[in-house]
Amino acid sequence: MTRHFLIGSELSPEELRAVIERAGELKSAPLSSDALAKRTVALIFQRPSTRTRVSFEAGIAELGGHPMVLRTEDLQLSRGESVRDTAYVLSRHVAAICIRTGPDELVAELASHATVPVVNMLTAENHPCQALADLLTLREEFGRLEGLKLAYVGDGNNVARSLAIVGAQAGVEVRIASPAAYSLEEPVAEAILTDDPRAAVQGADAVYTDVWVSMSDDPESAAHRVQELSPYRLDDRLLDQAAPHAIAMHCLPAHPGEEITAEVLYGQRQRIWQQAENRRHAQKALLEYLAVPAPLAVE
Secondary structure, eight states: OOOOBSSSTTSOHHHHHHHHHHHHHHHHSTTSOOTTTTOEEEEEESSOOSHHHHHHHHHHHHTTOEEEEEEGGGSGGGGTOOHHHHHHHHHTTOSEEEEEOSOHHHHHHHHHHOSSOEEEEEOSSOOHHHHHHHHHHHHHHHSOOTTOEEEEESOOOHHHHHHHHHHHHHTOEEEEEOOGGGOOOSOOTTOEEESOHHHHHTTOSEEEEOOSOOTTSOHHHHHHHHHHHGGGOBOHHHHTTSOTTOEEEEOSOOOBTTTBOHHHHTSTTBOHHHHHHHHHHHHHHHHHHHHSSSOOOOO
């Protein structure tokens, strides 16, 4: 049966643990696997990207594969060809289809017709590949995942949702603090939802944030968002409410002075740039698991 990775819960806790462990092995020896040798992976980008494109392209190349980047204008989707037909055609040429787009429904439809794995590189509602990299970062820092406490503060967006879903699979307690207007819907996996950022970070092992304003927001809307979310800024004072060993996390891009201060972003307590690197390693392990005929064993 074809396996996909659309929201994160497609992997069982045991499979997730195996993928994260394998990601650590691949990080230690980046060129040790040729799992995608002489195979092509389609990378569909309908949204701009820095970390996603770089990490997927580099990772696929390190696995011996060929990353085929396809932008909207490269595909007949832009001229009315159906998602179903696109899935049928791509499935006959590539080992996996990865897509960064807007509607989650489009990705779900693509997966329903594809006969190769489909990986969600980002949608409006979910960002599961980022969550994989975040779990790898936490495991590197603390040597475990089970029982850790992760506080997310700010906009209840796709990153927050994926942290809740994938974090629950890994045994991480995820707390999400957002103002009511920007809160995730309840329930989201086993996440604890609150509007109090100080309560969320109390005793947390990691404090996480993301941008407040996207490129699609108009200036008036952006100004209102910044005003509403300003009490949720990740600064040293908020980080001090967490556990003494707590680390700061951010999926990037960052806007210093808005959702995070420059002191935290570039300070000694953050593991943000480690997160950015870990995208490559976690995604390599995922592709190796999904796209290789004989996947890694799960204990």
